[in-house]
Amino acid sequence: MSATTEHDAAGSWTIREARPEDWPGIWAILEPVIRAGETFTWDRDTTEDEARGRWFKQAPGQTFVAVASDTSAILGTGELHPNQGGGGSHVANAGYMVHPGSAGRGLARALCAYSLGAARDAGFRAMQFNAVVESNVRAVAAWKSMGFEVLATIPEAFNHPKLGYVGLHVMYRKL
Template sequence: MAAVSATENTTAAKTTATFDVREATAADWPGIWAVLEPVLRTGETFTWDRDTTEEQARAKWIKEAPGQTFVAVRDGVVLGTGELHANQGGGGSHVANAGYMVHAAYTGQGIARALCAYSLDAARAAGFRAMQFNAVVESNTTAVWLWQSMGFRILATVPEAFNHPEIGYVGLHVMYQKL
């Protein structure tokens, strides 16, 4: 998959933020971990254990073909990261799954949207027929809105399937898009 560039005009800040989304390299790992670790430690949007080690995170986040790990970068700084893989094996291997994380310092710049768009293109290129998100935290309303704006629909919500550290038990959405 070729690298793509994204430009997001932020009206409030009156700035234009430009970044590239491309497949990750081994040299990107320190930047990827700098994005993953704070997201995992807060425990508000991902179902991973909050005490996941760097080694465990690397083993879980770095994907091999037909999957892929990718990054959004500006001037060599990893702003966000994503990963794409088959949602299931065997008879379910034609449906992709993906996850994305953006560093808190870079939210609101269109990075999550660009990561998702990149993964949809990569999934199509890899021959996947659909993409499914298994666990979108219901209280993560920004992500739910964003994924819906990109063509995903909520198929079901599993009630109280996620224990949010601040607000308690909330639902997990299963979201889907045909490619």
């Protein structure tokens, strides 16, 4: 998908495919989210090399970034890939992380919108999120507002470091 430009009161950004030289900025976003252990099902001790191998996707998947127009700082990142192989490869899966200093600006929604377009362009027919942490109410509300529905909630499937065991939503929408 071609790059898209968005803006808010704090400035503008461009969402584009990630490049290898973007990794330091991506890792600066991923590491605190992974270490906090509150919104992603990754091991909290995931190494930088493991994260890079897991986040950078091969075609038909892709990794993308939101880059500040004025400073070229990476504000957020996302990745898109087939949810399953074989007969399930027509359904996409994606994940997004935003720099804490850029939270509340609509970046996650913009990254999601970009991934929905990229998934359509790649021939996917639907998108499924397998593990949206129930207590991540901002993400749940954002994805619902973008047409996703909660198909199921797996009770106590996520051990939140502060809240204890909470549910994981499986969310879905057609493209």
